Amino acid sequence: MSTAGAADRLASYRSKRDFAATREPRGATAAPDAEGGRRFVVQRHRASRLHYDLRLEMGGVLASWAVPKGPTLDASVRRLAVHVEDHPLEYFDFEGVIDRGLYGAGDVIVWDWGTWQAHPPDTDPLDAVERGELHFDLDGTKLQGRFVLHRRGGGDQWILVHKHDDAAVGGWDPEQHPTSVKSGRTNDEGAANPDEEWLAPTEAELEALDDLGDGGTWRVGGDAVRLSNLDKVLFPGRDADDPITKRDFVRYMTTIGPHLLPYLSGRPVNRHRFPDGAAGDGFWAKAVPANAPNWVTRWHDPAARAGRTSDYIVADRIATLAYLANEAAIELHPWTARIEDVTRPTWALCDIDPGEASSFDDVLVLARLHRVALERLGLEARPKVTGKRGVQIWIPIAPRYSFDETRDWVEALSRAVGAVVPELVSWAWRVSDRAGLARLDYTQNSPSHTLVAPFSARPSPGAPVSVPLEWNELDDPELHPDAWTIRALDDRLADVGDPLRPLIGMPQELPPLAPVRKRVVAGAGSAAR
Ligand code: MN
Numbered sequence: 001m002s003t004a005g006a007a008d009r010l011a012s013y014r015s016k017r018d019f020a021a022t023r024e025p026r027g028a029t030a031a032p033d034a035e036g037g038r039r040f041v042v043q044r045h046r047a048s049r050l051h052y053d054l055r056l057e058m059g060g061v062l063a064s065w066a067v068p069k070g071p072t073l074d075a076s077v078r079r080l081a082v083h084v085e086d087h088p089l090e091y092f093d094f095e096g097v098i099d100r101g102l103y104g105a106g107d108v109i110v111w112d113w114g115t116w117q118a119h120p121p122d123t124d125p126l127d128a129v130e131r132g133e134l135h136f137d138l139d140g141t142k143l144q145g146r147f148v149l150h151r152r153g154g155g156d157q158w159i160l161v162h163k164h165d166d167a168a169v170g171g172w173d174p175e176q177h178p179t180s181v182k183s184g185r186t187n188d189e190g191a192a193n194p195d196e197e198w199l200a201p202t203e204a205e206l207e208a209l210d211d212l213g214d215g216g217t218w219r220v221g222g223d224a225v226r227l228s229n230l231d232k233v234l235f236p237g238r239d240a241d242d243p244i245t246k247r248d249f250v251r252y253m254t255t256i257g258p259h260l261l262p263y264l265s266g267r268p269v270n271r272h273r274f275p276d277g278a279a280g281d282g283f284w285a286k287a288v289p290a291n292a293p294n295w296v297t298r299w300h301d302p303a304a305r306a307g308r309t310s311d312y313i314v315a316d317r318i319a320t321l322a323y324l325a326n327e328a329a330i331e332l333h334p335w336t337a338r339i340e341d342v343t344r345p346t347w348a349l350c351d352i353d354p355g356e357a358s359s360f361d362d363v364l365v366l367a368r369l370h371r372v373a374l375e376r377l378g379l380e381a382r383p384k385v386t387g388k389r390g391v392q393i394w395i396p397i398a399p400r401y402s403f404d405e406t407r408d409w410v411e412a413l414s415r416a417v418g419a420v421v422p423e424l425v426s427w428a429w430r431v432s433d434r435a436g437l438a439r440l441d442y443t444q445n446s447p448s449h450t451l452v453a454p455f456s457a458r459p460s461p462g463a464p465v466s467v468p469l470e471w472n473e474l475d476d477p478e479l480h481p482d483a484w485t486i487r488a489l490d491d492r493l494a495d496v497g498d499p500l501r502p503l504i505g506m507p508q509e510l511p512p513l514a515p516v517r518k519r520v521v522a523g524a525g526s527a528a529r
Helices: 003-009 011-015 089-093 125-131 187-192 203-210 246-255 257-264 318-326 360-376 403-420 471-475 490-495 514-528
Strands: 039-046 050-058 061-067 078-087 096-098 106-118 133-140 144-151 157-162 216-220 223-227 233-235 269-273 283-285 297-300 311-314 329-334 347-353 382-385 391-396
Touching: 011 078, 039 089, 039 133, 039 187, 050 078, 050 089, 050 106, 050 125, 061 089, 061 157, 089 106, 096 187, 106 187, 125 133, 203 216, 203 246, 216 318, 223 318, 233 246, 246 257, 246 318, 257 318, 257 329, 269 311, 318 329, 347 360, 347 403, 360 382, 360 391, 360 403, 360 471, 382 471
Parallel strands: none
Antiparallel strands: 039 050, 039 106, 050 061, 061 078, 078 157, 096 106, 106 133, 133 144, 144 157, 216 223, 269 283, 269 329, 297 311, 347 391, 382 391
């Protein structure tokens, strides 16, 4: 399973495509950690004929079968599955339009994803495919249980069946489950926005916002949203800068939409609202207001107790961001779980919360220790500055752990990190008992806690923004946790983009921590001090 092997396996994929023309990824040659590589994806692909592409990560590529009628949980059904060329790992979350005239022209959504395991577990999957028979378990959002792929004759035609197990469901039809697990959208909705998942407002739409006076109806992305008090100051200026009006904030929230919405779509969002501006008092809002536009996506919590919030906003379009900006929702806090299963978070979060006596250098020491620990555990993660004083570490995880399991895991990680630098960290619950030290707040991994979204603003002068970083940016002496404001983000996005975005939806498993704790401590200490 060498890197060169993975590259060779992509020769057929590359020879069929013109990467100057298609939005599909060319594919890097770097093979992942062989241990970590057990993702699967099913893409619903409306090409000249509708089919579902089942892809299993093995040997540094995505081994692929096109299933015309789609996989099913119905164990009485045999599906034709055509073995097609290996695809690069970067194809894992590909969703979008392949333009007319190109190979595979049509539209693609991420219909399901998760992890897979060969059966029995010691099977060499490359070998099994070579032999023409692979038994495997899928743990996805839609697909669960044991499947078998076996080759029929000597060609590319295989048969896909679901075994009679607990996950089998008679009569189960993939066409009854048409939305993307990545974006929540259907193929039709994806095809309507061919250039990007979400389009920022057009120049004409932004001019119309400027011409709106103090309020009125703004049309953006095909939706109409009522805006009010647009000239009101929402944020004082930083230093000598002009203050920021609600109109400025509506413009920011909608133009940042293509970067912000990937963190919000498919999740309820809690809002920290400041109707009197960032200098005034804020309050938390969870429920959908009765007068919210009818096009705002809502999620009803079937488990909500009487008298508690039961209906939430799901921000999945640009106009919803304009609506939220208009209600002075300065901070957006998406849930860490998606609406498909709100009991299973998709992010494990480490919140480095500085105390009165903590310097930003102290915070950086703690953040770098997290980096060392996570690298040793083989986990992908990224830091992000909060826009205030702190740094958070976001770790994408498979939606299979409860909040309790996730919190316990982060606590174990945090305690291992904290043990390296006990002089910087307090475990006291009350702020007044912490002697000004930092807290590694693992309790954020709970359904009732949320952290500020990447690219959300904070209620401080100048409207600073929470921004994801590359790990090596922690070593930049110019780094400040509130350096970027809503007026100063364009250059950064042009230069660095969003280092966290490729990690969205990565179904990582949380490795057991107890045995590695000692090694983490020993290694992290020498690397960081
Ligand atoms: Mn296809």
